[in-house]
Amino acid sequence: MLDKKSYTLYKFHKQLNQSFQNKRDLLECALPVLRNLFKLDRIYFFDWQQERALLSLKMMCKKEYCMDMQEDISVISEPAFLKQLLQSGVAETTDLSYPAIYALVKWQRPSMELKNGEVHTFMQEKVGVLRLERFRANRTFTAQEKELIKALGQEISHNLRNTEIDQSKNLRLHVSTALNDLSTIFASSLRLNDGLELILKGVKKYFRFDRVRLYLTDPYGQAVKSVLGVDVSGEITEQKGTAISAHEQELTREVFDAGATYRSKGSVIYIPLKVQRNKVGFLAFDNILSRRQIGYLDFISLQQFASQMALAIDNARLFERVQELSNYDELTKLPVRRYFNEKFEEELYRSRRFNLTLSLMIMDIDWFKQINDNYGHQIGDWALQEVSKVIRTSLRQTDVPCRFGGDEMVLMFPRTTSDEAKIIARRLKERINNIILPTRYTEGKEVHLSISQGIASFPLDASNAEQLLEKADQALYVVKQNGRGTFASFREVADQVG
């Protein structure tokens, strides 16, 4: 047959025999039971900071409810009380004028720590303290009651351990689900930039950081530039691609040398994005506004995720580079004919569909063959590079130039009439006329470059791509016949076309 103490313990055990989400929920269940059992006026739970001999009040329970509370009590000047509490597990207070006792509650919780850049997991001992008060009836605690309180404290300890283990498991599950979701989002994004935006927003949302920022290295792995950021509102902020400051350069070295770096008392972490030795960039997560510490679990999980992300970014960049190489002429850095033709067809379709105008220009460098023959192919190539540089810097973002072959270039101007195209032609003519061949190759003579340009417009001059090119070419032919170095639209010279 059970004695009274065993039966009380059994009942208490049954009452706590459920799954609690966290320590707070467990205490909200346990403290009222103790209050009723010992006819207490109030019961408190403190966290015990052993190194500072500080009791930090977390919860108070009285009458019908529990409430979060805050108060720090230093017991550093009370060695006798401390000794008694730590040795026997129960101690009476010296400060209060009514009966109150403190009971120690010890439990273990899963923890992690960072040592030399590596994370170690271990079970950490945690200590809490219960304070039981009877101030109304002024009834002191008997020796049997103290023994029972100690035993019940152990039961709470046992449950706290289980709750903390469950909580840790749930947290890990939450993190791995989050990372799985993020990986799926990333994998299903067609464009790298879209993917990065979604990832940054996702990381901010799941891990609840104040800010997340992404920095990427340039294609040569040298300068690090900010690329994207998600701020406290959860919105994407463009980071304008600014290079990081000199002070942060040092940080970059530190980040790339270490696995990851904690800063500002654990409220900022930097995680490098690396593929083998290739530095792709780094991620910065911070809680400097909320002042919350970033936990080791988040840290490790993000570190693992960063390696997947680095690989994906590296692959995407490689793909972009290959595309760039196949679409652009290496000498002039202008799109090649195949790429141009695709764009030309798309734009022509759009113009037809929405009744828009489109102009096309064909141009070549005057006397290009003679330049090659007289000064060598090296100078010919130089002339092509200088002319294409002017073209690249003189056009609008929507215009598409291309190297059609040899010194012949074609330029497409969407939503542009032939008169508007002539304004661009004049600009190009003037700027290219300012290019002078290097005098060391021309025996000191000042040789200026010039170009001839022919323009045709859709739908005025032609209704399909082939005809438009032909009309622009015919206009160019007339310009050449008339002495070169200028431009004309097909309409202006139609009567001179044979």
Added chain:
Amino acid sequence: MIVWAMPDAGDKTKENYASFISLFKQENPNIDIHVRVFTRNVLWRRMFTIKNPTYKEEVPDVVQIPHYWTALLVRQGVAENLSAMDPGLSLASCLPALKQHCYQPNTKEIYSYPWWFDVSALHYRADHLKEVTQNPEKDLATWSGLLKICKALCEKFKDVPGYYPMQNSDWRGSISMRNALPCVWGMGVDLLSRDLKNTEVGTRAFKEGLRDYIDLALKNYMPILRERGSLGTMASGKASLMISRKQGLRTFDARRGHQVRTVPVPMTGDTSAAYLSGMNLFINTLSQHKKEALDFIKFCARPDVQIKYASMIDTFPAFEEPFHTLLTSSTKRLHAYENIIATARTLPNITITGTIMEILKRILAVCAAQVVEGRFTQASLDRELDAASKEIENLLSIYEG
């Protein structure tokens, strides 16, 4: 509907809320309302997770906040635009000092609504002070005067075990930044410069102002990190003075059976300024009961309810009419507040104010531990404040640039 609130009445908070909510329920029997009480610390952390709750987490409909958090919550997209919800909602009758903290900064869009406010003052037991001074109001006008009074009180009550001249009104039993602010303001400086572009936390005047308040603990005139409620309380006769909000008197039963008088917080320098703390309510953007939430906020702002609740928790109504009604219909002590309120200042409503207070709170917690352990030095305080200054400048560049 779920309301997240703070412990407005110490350990009597839940009883207070229960009777307040019953008033609301009488008029709105169909609205189910639950109040959850969190400490300011917990609420601060939750403001950063409230936007992305996990499936296990509760989503509040209305939340009580210190009024200077408004800008942050707007920035986070956590607070509902009340002007958009009800274009007729107005702050016309709200006390002028509280209006700016309801708006999204630089706009007239209301995102939080005022509930009540309080100001800090020095309360003293007339019977105790009579023992050491003929003219307490004059002697307590300056900080040096206060320290002299404390010294004299220590001598007078040296035989009373556990006596401290000053009761500590800080909830954590630590050194309170809010209580220390008038000391800092008295030196002519503030957390931030007037244009809010720089911090003054690292200045000599700021350090001296803060040190003046810490002196109360250093000279053993005020208990810190000790058992609050048993040591140094005015009610038990083990303290004679207390710097606190008006609400503090009720929370600590300080007036019980004694004549307590109220004067402005003594001046550390040339400026007298009381700390005004406002409490506002906002509606969570994720709330599924926004209409009911708005009804609750309007109920709280009604003049008769304003007076009732302010009386319940011993604070001031946030609107002109109930405020003046309360002030003119009450005791002599309340009249003392007219002058105190006239000099009251508060914290700016910008994104980073809450963070600055967290930084300073941490510094003062470190100081408190050092004082108790006998390790406190001015140099360590200066170092901490210099580092904080850099941190705040960084925050300004990120969030207020």
